[in-house]
Amino acid sequence: MRLLSRALENPPAAVLVEGEAGIGKSRLIHEVLRKARLRSLVTTCPPYREPSTLAPIVDVLQQARPDISKLPLTGLAGALRPLFPEWADDLPPAPEPLDDARASRHRLFRALAGLVDTLGADVLVVDDVHWADDATLDFLLFLASRRQARPMSLVATYRPEDLADTSLVRRLPTSFPAGTTQVRITLRPLDQPDTAAMISSMLGGDRVSEAFAGFMHAHTDGVPLAVEESMRLLGDRAHLVRRGGAWVRRGLDELQVPPTVRDATLERTRRLPPAVQRVLEAVAVLGAAGEAVVADVTDLLVDEARARLAEAFARGLLAEPKPGQVAFRHALMGRTIYQSIPEPDRRRLHLAAGVAIERTEPRALAELTRHFKAAGDTARWTAYAEQAADRAIESGDHTTAVALLHDLLSAAELSSPDMARVARTVATAALARSDTVDELHHRVVQTLRDVLDSPGLTPMQQAEIRNPLGRLLINQGDAKSALAELELAVEHIVHHPLEAARAMTYLGWAFAGPWPASTHRQWLRRAEVAASEIRSPDDRLSLAGDRAAAMLMLGDSSAFDLVSALPLDVPPGAESRTVARINTNLGKGAIVWGRYPEARSRLAAALTLAEAGQLTRLRYSILLAQADLDWYTGRWDGLAQRVAELADADRDRPVAYLATVRLAARLDAAAGRLRAADQQYRLALDEATRLGALDDTMEPSAALARRFLAEGQPDEALRITDAPIRTVHAKRVWVWATELAPARVEALLAAGRPEDAARLVAAFARGLRDRAAPAPRAALSICRAMLAAADGDQGRAAAAFGRAAHAWDALPRPYDALLARERQASALMSIGGGAAADLLSEVQAGFLELGATGDADRVRHRLGNHRTSAQSWRGGRRGYGEQLSPREIEVVQLVVAGKTNRQIARRLSKSPRTVEGQIRSAMR
Numbered sequence: 001m002r003l004l005s006r007a008l009e010n011p012p013a014a015v016l017v018e019g020e021a022g023i024g025k026s027r028l029i030h031e032v033l034r035k036a037r038l039r040s041l042v043t044t045c046p047p048y049r050e051p052s053t054l055a056p057i058v059d060v061l062q063q064a065r066p067d068i069s070k071l072p073l074t075g076l077a078g079a080l081r082p083l084f085p086e087w088a089d090d091l092p093p094a095p096e097p098l099d100d101a102r103a104s105r106h107r108l109f110r111a112l113a114g115l116v117d118t119l120g121a122d123v124l125v126v127d128d129v130h131w132a133d134d135a136t137l138d139f140l141l142f143l144a145s146r147r148q149a150r151p152m153s154l155v156a157t158y159r160p161e162d163l164a165d166t167s168l169v170r171r172l173p174t175s176f177p178a179g180t181t182q183v184r185i186t187l188r189p190l191d192q193p194d195t196a197a198m199i200s201s202m203l204g205g206d207r208v209s210e211a212f213a214g215f216m217h218a219h220t221d222g223v224p225l226a227v228e229e230s231m232r233l234l235g236d237r238a239h240l241v242r243r244g245g246a247w248v249r250r251g252l253d254e255l256q257v258p259p260t261v262r263d264a265t266l267e268r269t270r271r272l273p274p275a276v277q278r279v280l281e282a283v284a285v286l287g288a289a290g291e292a293v294v295a296d297v298t299d300l301l302v303d304e305a306r307a308r309l310a311e312a313f314a315r316g317l318l319a320e321p322k323p324g325q326v327a328f329r330h331a332l333m334g335r336t337i338y339q340s341i342p343e344p345d346r347r348r349l350h351l352a353a354g355v356a357i358e359r360t361e362p363r364a365l366a367e368l369t370r371h372f373k374a375a376g377d378t379a380r381w382t383a384y385a386e387q388a389a390d391r392a393i394e395s396g397d398h399t400t401a402v403a404l405l406h407d408l409l410s411a412a413e414l415s416s417p418d419m420a421r422v423a424r425t426v427a428t429a430a431l432a433r434s435d436t437v438d439e440l441h442h443r444v445v446q447t448l449r450d451v452l453d454s455p456g457l458t459p460m461q462q463a464e465i466r467n468p469l470g471r472l473l474i475n476q477g478d479a480k481s482a483l484a485e486l487e488l489a490v491e492h493i494v495h496h497p498l499e500a501a502r503a504m505t506y507l508g509w510a511f512a513g514p515w516p517a518s519t520h521r522q523w524l525r526r527a528e529v530a531a532s533e534i535r536s537p538d539d540r541l542s543l544a545g546d547r548a549a550a551m552l553m554l555g556d557s558s559a560f561d562l563v564s565a566l567p568l569d570v571p572p573g574a575e576s577r578t579v580a581r582i583n584t585n586l587g588k589g590a591i592v593w594g595r596y597p598e599a600r601s602r603l604a605a606a607l608t609l610a611e612a613g614q615l616t617r618l619r620y621s622i623l624l625a626q627a628d629l630d631w632y633t634g635r636w637d638g639l640a641q642r643v644a645e646l647a648d649a650d651r652d653r654p655v656a657y658l659a660t661v662r663l664a665a666r667l668d669a670a671a672g673r674l675r676a677a678d679q680q681y682r683l684a685l686d687e688a689t690r691l692g693a694l695d696d697t698m699e700p701s702a703a704l705a706r707r708f709l710a711e712g713q714p715d716e717a718l719r720i721t722d723a724p725i726r727t728v729h730a731k732r733v734w735v736w737a738t739e740l741a742p743a744r745v746e747a748l749l750a751a752g753r754p755e756d757a758a759r760l761v762a763a764f765a766r767g768l769r770d771r772a773a774p775a776p777r778a779a780l781s782i783c784r785a786m787l788a789a790a791d792g793d794q795g796r797a798a799a800a801f802g803r804a805a806h807a808w809d810a811l812p813r814p815y816d817a818l819l820a821r822e823r824q825a826s827a828l829m830s831i832g833g834g835a836a837a838d839l840l841s842e843v844q845a846g847f848l849e850l851g852a853t854g855d856a857d858r859v860r861h862r863l864g865n866h867r868t869s870a871q872s873w874r875g876g877r878r879g880y881g882e883q884l885s886p887r888e889i890e891v892v893q894l895v896v897a898g899k900t901n902r903q904i905a906r907r908l909s910k911s912p913r914t915v916e917g918q919i920r921s922a923m924r
Contacts, residue, residue, distance in 0.1 A: 004032045004155075007183045008123055013153035014144060014176045016169070018160045019187030020316060021264050022225025025157040026127050028187065038122040045131040047267060053135045056126060057112060058083050064119055071118050079111040105135075109142045116143070116152070123153040129169050130162040137168040144175040153181075161316025162268075189222030198224060202231050221330045229260045230332075265336040269317070275300070279308045280317065284337035285349040287367070288327035289357075296356035297349060351375035365391060369404060378412050382422075389425065398432040402440060405429065410447045416456035420465065423451045427468035437475055437653040445472055463492030467503055477654035479512030480692025494530075501530035501543050508550040510733050512692045517554050517732045524550055538575050541566075545582025552589030553695070555735040557771050559589070568605040580609035580618055588625050591632070592735055594775025594811050599629055620649050624659055631666055632775075634814035636851045637913060640667050654691060658684045662699055669703065670815065672854020678707055685720075694727050695736055702739040705747055714750035721747060725760070734767025738779045745783045749790045761787060778807035782820060789827060798827035818846045822859060837863065848917030856917065860924075884922055891918045 007013040017025045026044075033040050043060035062084070065071065069090040078092040098104045116124065126132070126140065144154055154176075158169055176182065190198060196213035200206060220226035269280060282297040283289065289297075295305035309326055312318045319329040328334030341349065354371035357364055365388035372380040385408045389401040405426035408414075414422065430444045448469045452462055466489035473482035483506070490503040508524035510517060524547055531543045545566055551559030563586055567579055583606035590599035603626050610619040624646050630639055647660035665680035681700040688696035701724045705717035721744045728737050741764050748757035761783045768776050785800030801824035808817035822843050828836035840863050847856035884892065887908075894904045901919065905912045 001028065001032055003183055003185055004028065005036060007181045008032065008036060008038060008153055008155075010181045011122065011153045012151040012176060012179075013123075013155075013181035013183065014172055015153070015155040015183045015185065016172065017155065017157040017185045017187065019157075020159055020161060020223070021268070022223045022261065023187045023189065024224045025187060027224075028185075029125055029127070029155060029157065033123075033125070039120055040123045040125060041116070041119070041121045042125040042127070044127040045129055045133075045136065047128070047131050053133055054083060054112075054139060056132060056136055057139060060124075061112075061115060061119070062086075064121075068115075071115075073118065074114060076107070076111045076114060079108050080115065083108075083112075105138070106142075109139050112139060113143060113146065117150060120150070121152055123155060125155045125157075127157045128159075129156045130158040130167070132169075134168075140172060141168055141175050144172055145177070147177060159316070161314070190217070190224060190227070191222060192217040195220070195222050195227055198227055199231055202228070219331050221332075223330060225264075226261050226330070226332050261332050262336045262339075265333045266340060268315070269337065272311070272315070273308075275304070275308045276311050279305055280312055280337050281341050281345075282349060282353075283312075283318065283326055283328060284334050284341065285346065285371075286353050287334070288321055288325050289353075290324050291326065293353070293356045293360070294326065297352045347375050351377065354380065366400070366404070373407070373411075382408060382412060382414065382418065386422070386425075389429065393429055393432075398429045399440070401429045402426055402433065402444060406440070406444050406447060409451065410443070416454075416461075419451055419454065420457055420461035423448055424461075424464045424468070427465055427472065431468050431471055431475075437477075441472065441476065445469065445476060448472075459492050463489040467493055467499055470503065470506065474506060475653070477658075477691045477693060479509075479694075483507060483513045497530045497533040498536075498539055501527045501534065502546075504530060505543060505546045505550060508547065508554075510550070510554050510731055511695045514730070516730060517556075520550070520554055520731075521556070538578055541575065542578045542582070545578070545585065549582070549585035549589050552586065552593065553733070555733045555767070555771060555773070560772075568601065569609070576609045577613055577615060577618075580606045580613065580615060580622075582606075583609070584618060584622050584625065587622075587629075591625065591629055592738075592775070593771075593773045594738070594778065594813070595772075596629060596633055596811055596813075599625075603629065617653075620646060621656060624656055624663075627663060628659065631663060632811070632813050632815075634812065634850055636667075640664070643667065654687060655693060655696065658687050658693075658696060662696075665700070665703065670850075670852035670854055672857060674707065674854070678704065689723075694724075694731075695733075697724050697727070698736050698738075698740045702743040705743040709743075709746055709750055714747050717743065717747035718751055728767075729763070732767060734764055735771070735773050735776050737764060737767070738776045741776075742779055742782045742786070745786050749786060754787070754790055757790070758787060774807070774811050775813065778804060778811065778813070778816070781807050782823075785820075785823065789823075794827040794830045798824050798831075801827060814846070814850060815852060818843050818850070818852070818855070821846075822855075845917075848921070849914050851913050851917075853917070853920070860921075888918045888922050891915055892922050895919065 004015060004017070007015050017028060019025050029042075033042070041060045041064055043056040045056045067090075068087055073092060075092045075095070078094045081088060081091055081094045084091065095107070098107065124143070126136075129137070129140070132140075140154065140156070143152075154172070156169060156172060163169060192213055195217040196208050196210075199208050199213060199216060216227060216230065220230055269277060272280070278298045278300070279294055282294050286293060286297065291306050291309060292302055294309065295302045298305060300308070309318065313326075317329060317333065318326050321327050328337070338346070350371045354368055354375060354377070357367055357371065365384050368384040369381060369388050372384060385404045389404045392398070392401040392404070405422050409419070409422050409426060426444060427448055430441060433441070448465055451457075452465060452469075457465075466485040470482045470484075470486035470489065473479075473485060486503045486506050490500060490507065493503065494500045504523045504527035507513075508520045508527060510520045513520075527543065527547060531540060531547075534540055534543070544562065548559050548562040548566060551562065566582055566586065568583065569579070583602040587599045587602035587606060590596070590602060603622055607619065607622045607626070609615075610622055623642070627639060627642050627646060630636070643660050643663045647657060647664070661680045661684045665677045665684065668674075668680065669677035681703045685697055685700035685704065688694075688700070701720050705721045708714070708717040708720065721740060724740055725737075725744050728734060728740065734741075741760065745757045745760055748754070748760065761780070764776075764780050764783060768780060771777075781800065781804035785797055785804055788800050789797035791797075801820050805817045805820035805824060808814070808820055821839060825836045825839040825843060828839065840859055844856050844859040844863065847853070847859060890908065891904055894907060899907065901912050901915045905915045908915070
């Protein structure tokens, strides 16, 4: 823009703008002219097969001045009558005809130039001069070469690939007289960052993910028109979604060809000779191939194919991605040609391509698979798909293997033995994809279920499919269906000790199924027996780690004897992934028990191994568990942002995503955003119930029950906790009841059922007997304090809540400790204890320090309602009621002095969140 603007500011100027179709030549000129104060004539050379003489010049002059009656025309203008018959009444009489055609043309050009001068234009723009007729090009050379009384600039745009080497356009800059400003501007495709910037500009300036920008750049090659039209098509078809503050594409492997790009491509190629069109169709089918293969597919001699390819190269349609290969210069262009080929011809070309590639060495198995599939040759498609998948698995590319085999399994007519073999391989390969749960994963699961429903499979074949299918369903979060498949499979795979032990271990996990803990323990004992026959140390370690994690989830204290024997760290290698996964599961189990230091060390060790091994999905799982641990232990700074980022990263795995939903709900509830918290807890409960993830129903049902109790609806609180508490009773896994039991006890007491509440507390105590489970035991102490309060002995209740607070502190679990102390203060208030107000003030300050502003506001209102500011100070932290404390006054003085929250925090050695809470208190 700067080059073009400067040239037009120094007339006369001769400017050539070159670039391929859709690169932005016309847009560039439009933007410059829109901002410049210039009188311009802008015309376009249409892509007629037989261009009309001087049509672009005639069109622009007609549009510029339809009425010429008031123009000071000379008699020479009469030569324009043949070109402008509609102006016959206003033009001078036609001059005498000349015998010399060149003289007649020169006179016509002089007349046209005179009309242009009379219109007083500063610049003449001729777009797409590669399509101009010879007379138009001659006239432009005439304009460029003459001396002008009033200097006028000329701008011409063209596609270099459509311009002949002998075209007069190339002579335009040299035709201008001395002193003319000459500029040639070559527009090139956008790089990936600029492609991202252009996409962002179409989305209101919002950020786009790097993966999305790379995808768009790869498919459009950075051609702006292709980027713009493809984005509009994605938007129209709702293929764009926002995640983590950035735009991403929704499950697309390739772009549809936008109509504008399709029409422009077909318009260009249909002008070419039939032989050139044949080689273009062959290249569109092949994708990228050598000249000899193109010749085979087109039935041309190699020399003839080479000549036709050279012509396509000269037209800018093809490129050489690597020496000896040809391919379309732009992916969308190749897709356009491919889609324009009639279906019968396309099948014939694919068959010819497959046969030709079969004769090459080494064989391109993936290409052979693609061609014989498209040709409808199922036998060769099956053979090459399995060979290509085997090669991909050997190289560690399990995603490619899964895609190849799933395509075969879902679209080909296979015999029962072939179907069973392919289904078993695709299921096993899918498991090796690092727990990736994406659209391909879901398609594979559905296809495997369809295969199991088909007749002709033996029980053994079904078991060999069900076993990996069950583990895929676990990754997907569908625990109930997973255990059903594994239970059906396990008895038919006992001949394979490793697979049998894995299946039995999964059946030992208590997160789903109707069985009590004793049944899960039986499966774990069987798994241990099966594992004794396995020789591989890595496999034995993996099974032992999974068995220990399953025992932790069962609430089995002996799990920690097994856990202590498992390594925290190993050198990098194949075993490190196993150890990372084991420590992740053990860390999560330790969180359930409330053994937070052990959980932190296990998760830290797992994260180190996951990052060293680039185990991306496992790393997200560890980060999520660490975020969960940070919530419990009061490390809330920056937690909301971390949770949002983790939610976007793991949205395709329901169990992981719902864990982030629960975490976000806790943060919202603590901040007083109760409606948002309720919605998220409801989502988490409904989805966990649907998936059969029984342990994940505990927290959301307890949280919703507490909300019902706060609104005076104990019956609703009981209803929503009915199913989860029945699960705990049935499975006898009481370590799951940390959140649930207190909410259920409170609901029973509020509903006037103290005997039922006492029975529940007794069952909770029996379930925790001999178990070093600090978190569930602290929850048990809260339940006992509630029973004391319900008996009317508020002094005993206050003491019990105090003991519960100390139990939470020991973990540490500060938020629950503050909630216990708030209950303790309530008990003290009911007996007129003067220390209640001071305790509430400490609780309020603690909530603010933690970031639980909603809870802090609740306590502040309670303090105000009881006029605690008038109560005397009896030791401990002073309660200042509606007055500012000395520390708050100190903060306010620094605010008045112009300091920021962060500067104040550094000055007073406080956390920024504490300063924020004290400023909020002062503002109230």
